[in-house]
Amino acid sequence: MVAVRDVVRAVVTEAAPRELPLVDGLATYDDETVVRLLRRTGSRREPLGFGWGEAVGLLTPVVWLVLDQVAQRLAGKAVDTTTSRARGLLRRFARGRRAPADIPSLTADELAALRAEVLDLFTRRGLDARAAAELTDTVVRRLGPPADEGPGGPNPAR
Amino acid sequence: MVGDLGERVAADGAARVDGRTPGAGTTARVDERTLGAGTTVRFALLVALLVASSSLILLYVAIALSAYDGFSCNLAAGVDPVTDPAANVMARRALQWEAYRSCSERYAPPPSGWWLLGWWALLALCTAALFRVLPAWKARRSRVVPLAAVDPDGEIGRTLADLCAVAGLARPPRAVVDLAADSAGAVVFGRTGRATVCLHIGLVTERATDPARFRAVLLHELAHIANRDVTVTYLTVALWRVHVAVAVPLFLLWCGWKFRTASESQVWSAEAPVVARGLLVTGLLAVLVYLARSDVLRSREVYADLAAVRWGADPAAGWSTAPAPAGGRGRRIRHAFAQLWHPHPGWEVRRAALTDPAVLFGVRALPLVLTGAAAAITHTHIAYAITQYNLLTTWTQHAAALVPAALVAGVVGTALWRAAVYAALTGQPAPSSVRAGLWLGLGLAGGSAVAGQGTINEWLPARPWLFALVVAAAVAFTWWLTQCARLWVVAWRGRSLRGVALLNLTAAALALSLWFFWWQSVGAAYAAGWSFDVAGLRDYLMTQYTGGTELDHPPVSPVDRAYVLLMTVGPTSPPLALLALAGLWAVPLLAWLPRPGVGPPRWVRDAAPGDGPAPGPPPPRLRRVLVAGLLGGVAGSLAAVAHSAWLHGRERPSATAFLVTFVAGTILALVIAAAVAGAAARVAVPAHRLPAALIAGAVATFLGSATVVALRVLDGCVPALALDAGSCSWELAGPLRMFPSVIVPALPVTVLVAGAAVALPRPRGAPPPGRPRSMAWGRSCALLLVTAGLAVATVHAAQRMPHAGRLPAEEETQRIARQGGYALVAAPVSARSRALQAQAWLDVGGDDLLDRFWRGRRDLFAAVTTGVQAGRSIDRLDDVRPLCAEISEFARAAVRFFRVPDPETHPVWQRFVALARQGSQECQQALDADQAEQFNTAMRKLATAQETGHAVDDRLDALLRRGGL
Incomplete structure (x- = not known):
């Protein structure tokens, strides 16, 4: 079992270290708040701002949201549906909090399936094929068994 | 290999916006701080508009909740709500003014003043509360994190502190980070003394790879604080939101109630235009406020950009540009239209402004139209309120006119002055003051029409063509301001232009207030169809000359018509009227007082450091202007003498006709004096012809007035010119009465005629430029004339003061109305x-x-x-x-x-x-x-x-x- 936020930190450290301040900042929130924040990522038109529309293209929100989605699926919960959003609102209203997003230990088969799923999600979130593949490899590597399992162990990248 | 993945993705994102690297030049040729930006007054105009609109809504609602029954008073006065045109509504009220006022006081009293005071207090409280809550809401924990949360080593904090020192901020702002904002930007909010800078996380993550941009963005935000943009911006935002949340729902409820009860209302046909216009104005208000606010904010962005660059921001790093919209004309127009609603100018505009801040010195159509419309609506609402509360003294009406006039002068005058300064320092042609006046006039006329001036109970004014006068007045206003600015820019040698610009704007505001006063009290009534009986009014006016003695009643002549028209439209009743008129020539005349010097003036050295260009040739010699005035004075005097001689030899079948001919002829002599002087001045000087013509016209009017008074004082001393039967007795009382009754009403016309003479075609060959130094006697003459003008204006103010603070007596108002002041138009009654x-x-x-x-x-x-x-x-x-x-x-x-x-x-x-x-x-x-x-x-x-x-x-x-x- 590994927390989504830990996987995100590891992936960002490897793939986009300049975004670590964002991960640091997000670390001050619980998972639910982070997801809510990241879902509304974008630029705003505000008076006395510097300007608008200059998205710098951050990886962290993409990785976090994808892994959260995966974690929710693995936990048997459907996300991104109107019903679940409504439930989320009700829960928040009742001061309830959802459990921390974790990804359980996975078998090699599960990891292989997960790789395909993550790759698909990254692609759907606008990453080009190469970037999506590289990032997927990084994620899967972080979710896979420890390195001391050796070359004979499960290696979904192969 | 994976390590640069984030940068590649980021580069992709940035590439969607575009590369960067603006032009190489970094120094503005003309310092944008040479004159005030006029930002505060632009926001003040929006505040005045919102307060006036909110107050109107309250009055509507309070009246609806009370037993107010104004329609019964109108019906009892004989108004037919279905067929009577607006002119008849005015006439029927005025013809029975005593009964109508008495009825209104009893059956249609205005809501208690406490309602308004309480309403303003409520709006102020809500605005203050929202103003304080907004920063806390924007910086709430669920949205942003303290800077320290993403800056564990404190490096960003130290950089920010350094930049605050560079910007000269005594109190560094609080810094937070918005983790959901993925742009490389930032925003500042709160209030100027306690601002919060919110860094977008995209900027923080880019800092390592693009520190120059990081500095540029932060310096830009700190510039907003240093430029004092924060408080005024968010105060306006808070007031607007309070207006939308509190006042507009109230108004919509009122409208809903009106529509719901429309079928039961006996007078819905007369109420429908008022309700529909109210809805239209409310919709227009939203558009107007949004557009005006965005326009002001766009200019503030450029000011902040320039300040940031001045403090060391790298223009090549901070100001990336989006690609210009490709495609055809339609696409470009759509892009330009979309830009109007954005609080930021396009990147191409911002980048260009870094090398040449021309955009901050331009005179653009949009703000002119918006300013005109806002001022007209504000004035109409204020006038409605003081009418409701029966506060229609001359002072209150003039005060109500001064508010929009001062705001228009502040906004438009500042823009015109900045354009004149920029043109003088860069050698570029100044923007057309006529075009500026047309745009301003368009806004004023549109705002007046939408707010219901000249309509009363109608959908449209009876004489819509009169709104062309509004446009003409606006053109005259911008023309005068521009010409005076050009004159002062070449004449002034002091360190700053701000003082003389303020003097000019004050004079312009006072003159414009006279226009607003006239339009509200006379012009709008004309537009609504007001008609009067010339013979009746003529006879009434004659009794003013004779001290109440009734004369005969001859048939109406064309001279009677011209005279009565002049007397009914003359805007000289406010005590400050002559001061306003005198300012039009006295303020430019003062430009001849500064001593000419060698080299560029001090203000030029500050405004365009390094270049130090001369703003233009000095003003022409004052002697030429004064000689032109002298010529006009002689012409007017000759005309007055000839008129007296002509009258002396005429038979007098009618005392009234004789008196009207005498008064009208005297006024005509003064007008001739001003016209000749204006025409002579325009050929006597190579430049600055409008100021020259106005000054010459004033000199000629002085001389002409002295002659007509002298002719009366010496009446009988020269037999060929004698008009009265008496002997040469040096009688003073009668001639002195000519000042308020003949000379003062003529003065607005003389000023207009002298100014209009400039538009006449000029003979070929410009006169040689004046010598670059002034003479002592010229300055003495200028001082003498200004002093004389002020003295005359003061005498008039003193004469008018006792009347100006009093409400017109109801009996007198009714008497004038019945004597011809109002005439009814035939209309069938069901x-x-x-x-x-x-x-x-x-x-x-x-x-x-x-x-x-x-x-x-x-x-x-x-x-x-x-x-x-x-x-x-x-x-x-x-x-x-x-x-x-x-x-x-x-x-x-x-x-x-x-x-x-x-x-x-x-x-x-x-x-x-x-x-x-x-x-x-x-x-x-x-x-x-x-x-x-x-x-x-x-x-x-x-x-x-x-x-x-x-x-x-x-x-x-x-x-x-x-x-x-």
């Missing part, structure tokens, strides 16, 4: 309307009056019967005297009351009142003289009056039945 009028007449006092007489007569007759039955003779009936006196009182009240709104019934009513008055008076006289026979006659008259009163009742009942009531 039986339904007649019935409504009759019902209203009864409701607002007619019924009470009939009852009052009936009771008084009954009590009197009962007392007399009792006395007679007790055997008392006439000398012992003194106890019935109070009852007779009461009927006399009734008769006096009935005379002051509305006419019966039916032409056939009113004579019966008049006979009834006359009988009651005669009977009651004779009753008292008979009791005084113990005359039994006279007493019996009086009683019979009162009995007849009672029967006549019943006849009035019967006729009114018939009218009501015929109208279905």
Whole structure:
């Protein structure tokens, strides 16, 4: 079992270290708040701002949201549906909090399936094929068994 | 290999926006701080507009919640809500002004002043609360994190502190980070003294790879704080949101209630335009405020950009540009339209401004139109409020006009002055003041029309073409301001132009206030269709000259028409009127006072460091201008002498015609003086022709006025010019009366004519430029003229002051109206309307009056019967005297009351009142003289009056039945 936020930190450290301040900042929130924040990522038109529309293209929100989605699926919960959003609102209203997003230990088969799923999600979130593949490899590597399992162990990248 | 993945993705994102690297130049040629930006006054205009609109909404709602019944007073006055044009509405009220005011005070009193005060307090409280809550809401924990959360080593914090020192901020702002904002930007909010800088996480993550951009963005935000943009921006935002959340729903409720009760309303046809216009103005207000606010904010962005670059921001790093919209004209137009709503200018504009801040010195159409519309709507709303509260003294009306005038002068005047300075320092042609005036006029006319000026109960003004005068006034305003700015820019040698610009703007505001005053009190009434009887007004005006003596009543001549028109449209009643007119020539005349010097003026060295260009050739020699004025004065004097000689030899079949001819001829002589002077001045000087013409016109008017007064003082001393039968007696009282009654009304025309003379075609060949130094006598003349002008203006102010603070007497207003001030237009009246009028007449006092007489007569007759039955003779009936006196009182009240709104019934009513008055008076006289026979006659008259009163009742009942009531 590994927390989504830990996987995100590891992936960002490897793939986009300049975004670590964002991960640091997000670390001050619980998972639910982070997801809510990241879902509304974008630029705003505000008076006395510097300007608008200059998205710098951050990886962290993409990785976090994808892994959260995966974690929710693995936990048997459907996300991104109107019903679940409504439930989320009700829960928040009742001061309830959802459990921390974790990804359980996975078998090699599960990891292989997960790789395909993550790759698909990254692609759907606008990453080009190469970037999506590289990032997927990084994620899967972080979710896979420890390195001391050796070359004979499960290696979904192969 | 994976390590640069984030950068590649980021590069992709950035590439969607574009590369960067603006032009190499970094130094502005003209310092944008040379003059004030006018930002505060632009926000102040929006605040005034919102407060005025909110107040109007409150008045509507408060009136709806009260027992206010203004329509009954109008109906009782004879207004037909269906067929009467606006001109008749005005006329019917004015012709019975005493009764109408009395009715309004009783049945349609304005809401208590506490309502308005409470409303303003509520709006202020809500705005202050929202202003304080907004920063806390924007910086709430669920949205942003403290900077320290993403800056564990404190490096960003130290950089920010360094930049605050560079920006000279005594109190560094609080710093937070918005983790959801993925752009490389930042924003500042809060208030200037306690601002919060919110860094977008995209900027933080880019810092390592692009530190120059990081610095540029932060310096830009700190510049907003240093430029004091924060408080004023968010205060306006808070006020707008409060208006939308509090006032607009109230207004919509009022509209809904009006529409819901429309089918039951007897006067919906007259109310519908008011309600529809209210909805239109509310929608327009939203557009106007949004556009105006975005426009101001766009300019503030450029100011912040320039400050940031001045403090060391790298223009090549901070100001990336989006690609210009590709495609055809339609696409570009759509892009430009979309830009109007953005609080940031396009990147191409911002980048260009870094090398040449021309955009901050331009005169653009949008702000001019918006300013005009906002000022017109604000003025209309203020005028409505002071009318509701019957505060229509000259002072309050002028004060109401000063508010929009000062705001327009502040906004537009600042823009025109900046354009003049920029043109002078860069050698580029200045923007057209006529075009600026047209845009401003368009806004003013549109705002006036939408707000309902000149409509009253109609959908459209009866004379819409009069709105062209609004545009013409705006053109005159911008023309004068621009010409004066050009003159002062080349004449002034001090360190800063701000003082002289303020002087010019003050003079322009005062002059424009005279226009607003005139438009609201006279022009809008003309536009609504106001018509008057020339002969009646002429005769009334003549009694003003003769001290109340009635003259004869000859047929109307063209001279009468011109004279009456001039006198009815003259805007000289405010005490400050002459000061406003004098400012138009005195302020440019002061430009000849500074001593010429060598080299560029000090303000130029600050405004365009390094270059130090001369802003232009110095003003032409003042002697040329004064000689032109002298010529005009001589021409006007000759015209006055010729006029006197002509009048001397004429027969006088009519005293009125003679007096009108004398007064009109005198005014014409002054106008000739100003016209000749203006025309001469325009050919005498190579540049600055409008100021020269106005000054020359003033000199000529002074000389011409002195001549016409001297002719009157010396009347009889030169037989060929004598007008009166008297001898040469140096009488002063009569000639001095000419000042308020002849010379002052002529002054607005002389100023207009002198200015308009500049538009005449000029002979070929420009006169040589003036010498670069002024002469001492020229400065002395300038000072002397200004002092004389101020003295005359002060005398006029002192003369007008006692009247200006008082409400016009109701009897006098009614007398002028009946003497020709208002004329009715024929309009059919339906039986339904007649019935409504009759019902209203009864409701607002007619019924009470009939009852009052009936009771008084009954009590009197009962007392007399009792006395007679007790055997008392006439000398012992003194106890019935109070009852007779009461009927006399009734008769006096009935005379002051509305006419019966039916032409056939009113004579019966008049006979009834006359009988009651005669009977009651004779009753008292008979009791005084113990005359039994006279007493019996009086009683019979009162009995007849009672029967006549019943006849009035019967006729009114018939009218009501015929109208279905």
